Amino acid sequence: MASTSTGARKRKNEESLAFHEVAPSASTSASTLQEKPRYDVFINHRGPDVKHTLATRIYNVLKDMNVTAFLDSEELEYGDFLPTTLQSAMHSASIHIAIFSENYAKSPWCLAELSFMLTTGAKIVPVFYHVEPTDLRYVEQGKGIYVDAFVQYEKKHRYSPQKLQEWKMALKNVSCYKGQIIKNNDDEMGFLKNIVNIVLKEINNVPLVVANHPVGLEETVIDFEKNALQSSQEGVQIVGIWGMGGSGKTTLAKTLYNKISSSMEKSSFIFDVRDGATKGMLHNKQIQLLKDLGVKEEDRKFDNIEQGMAILAKTLRSVKVLIVLDDVDHADQLYALLPVKDRLGGGSLIIITTREYEVLKSKGISSVYKMRALDPFYSEQLFCWHAFSQSVPLNGFEELTNF
Numbered sequence: 001m002a003s004t005s006t007g008a009r010k011r012k013n014e015e016s017l018a019f020h021e022v023a024p025s026a027s028t029s030a031s032t033l034q035e036k037p038r039y040d041v042f043i044n045h046r047g048p049d050v051k052h053t054l055a056t057r058i059y060n061v062l063k064d065m066n067v068t069a070f071l072d073s074e075e076l077e078y079g080d081f082l083p084t085t086l087q088s089a090m091h092s093a094s095i096h097i098a099i100f101s102e103n104y105a106k107s108p109w110c111l112a113e114l115s116f117m118l119t120t121g122a123k124i125v126p127v128f129y130h131v132e133p134t135d136l137r138y139v140e141q142g143k144g145i146y147v148d149a150f151v152q153y154e155k156k157h158r159y160s161p162q163k164l165q166e167w168k169m170a171l172k173n174v175s176c177y178k179g180q181i182i183k184n185n186d187d188e189m190g191f192l193k194n195i196v197n198i199v200l201k202e203i204n205n206v207p208l209v210v211a212n213h214p215v216g217l218e219e220t221v222i223d224f225e226k227n228a229l230q231s232s233q234e235g236v237q238i239v240g241i242w243g244m245g246g247s248g249k250t251t252l253a254k255t256l257y258n259k260i261s262s263s264m265e266k267s268s269f270i271f272d273v274r275d276g277a278t279k280g281m282l283h284n285k286q287i288q289l290l291k292d293l294g295v296k297e298e299d300r301k302f303d304n305i306e307q308g309m310a311i312l313a314k315t316l317r318s319v320k321v322l323i324v325l326d327d328v329d330h331a332d333q334l335y336a337l338l339p340v341k342d343r344l345g346g347g348s349l350i351i352i353t354t355r356e357y358e359v360l361k362s363k364g365i366s367s368v369y370k371m372r373a374l375d376p377f378y379s380e381q382l383f384c385w386h387a388f389s390q391s392v393p394l395n396g397f398e399e400l401t402n403f
């Protein structure tokens with residue numbers, strides 16, 4: 001029958017594997033789009049090879065750390081339209097783990113996912129599971145264990161030569177990425193520890209949104225580094241940022257956080273600590289901090305602030321951390337969230353923002369940075385952004401905006 005001819009089948013196969021942007025149908029409401037689940041990690045793998053072994057172990061180890069991973073058997077409901085579900089999962093993930101196992105290339109889905117993930121801009125971590133990077137790199141030259149799968153595709157004419165070429169190039173590209181090689185059980189245990197660190201680091205690196213129209217922050221950061229930080233990076237520094245409400249303390253702290261966090265082992269930005277004036281809220285801030293520091297969910301269960309302090313003290317010891325405690329208004333909050341000021345890892349930096357100078361008289365504070373008023377040049381720019389949605393006054397308003 002004409003409809004089942006090789007050409008038609010080929011087109012059908014390629015269409016179902018084509019990961020094009022799917023335009024929302026008229027019946028798709030904005031809220032349905034917003035409700036799509038978000039994932040931190042997407043695990044690309046060949047089910048029969050590793051679903052019940054390595055892929056599930058990665059999934060579980062990440063789940064323990066509160067990282068949401070997409071592993072299709074766990075996430076797909078019967079009847080889900082595969083490409084759309086996969087596309088949105090892949091778009092939402094900031095890191096993709098691609099497990100290259102022996103039969104990986106026999107799955108057109110794996111190859112189509114791989115080729116799509118290269119277009120998303122997310123970080124890709126290849127895992128060479130009993131295969132070598134060269135098995136991916138030289139398919140075009142007819143070398144390596146994936147060649148057979150491509151010979152079969154070519155024989156069956158299921159996919160166009162362009163599609164096959166695209167997949168070969170995807171394999172070749174990703175073979176050059178920094179990856180993890182697993183050849184035996186010992187490698188696998190080390191790998192699982194590694195992958196948690198890689199993933200947490202990547203997730204924590206998502207920068208905080210600083211301000212709609214940031215002005216003059218580079219200068220303020222330079223001024224802060226010159227006046228509030230010690231030149232030696234060895235010791236632990238606890239620095240206060242002090243100023244009146246609206247003076248830009250949180251904005252500066254976010255900018256510093258974005259700049260510094262990638263050089264630390266762990267980082268955490270705890271917003272609105274003053275809300276923790278009630279004990280219940282302070283308890284929540286301790287949990288948030290422990291979560292950011294990578295403490296497993298079952299070890300984050302405690303009944304009172306004192307127990308939380310004990311877990312924090314144990315966790316923070318010797319780790320090089322960046323912690324921002326934003327909008328602190330009582331020394332008790334510092335006591336609860338920072339029980340081991342002196343035993344943190346070398347190079348740690350703690351930033352405390354506050355309107356209350358008294359808070360910064362606590363023991364162990366190395367320096368206090370006083371927020372300054374914005375330079376008139378930047379005040380004018382900021383005003384213009386808000387008044388005219390541009391950095392300079394509209395024609396005719398120059399006099400009015402003269403600061």
Ligand SMILES: Nc1ncnc2c1ncn2[C@@H]1O[C@H](COP(=O)(O)OP(=O)(O)OP(=O)(O)O)[C@@H](O)[C@H]1O
Nearest residue numbers: 211213214215217244245246247248249250251327
């Ligand atoms: N350099 C800047 N460029 C652009 N916008 C800024 C800048 N500094 C502060 N803002 C904006 O000004 C507002 C107040 O800043 P911010 O929240 O940092 O102040 P704060 O000192 O932390 O205040 P509070 O004591 O109430 O917490 C925010 O909307 C912020 O985006």
Ligand SMILES: [Mg+2]
Nearest residue numbers: 249250251327
């Ligand atoms: Mg603030």
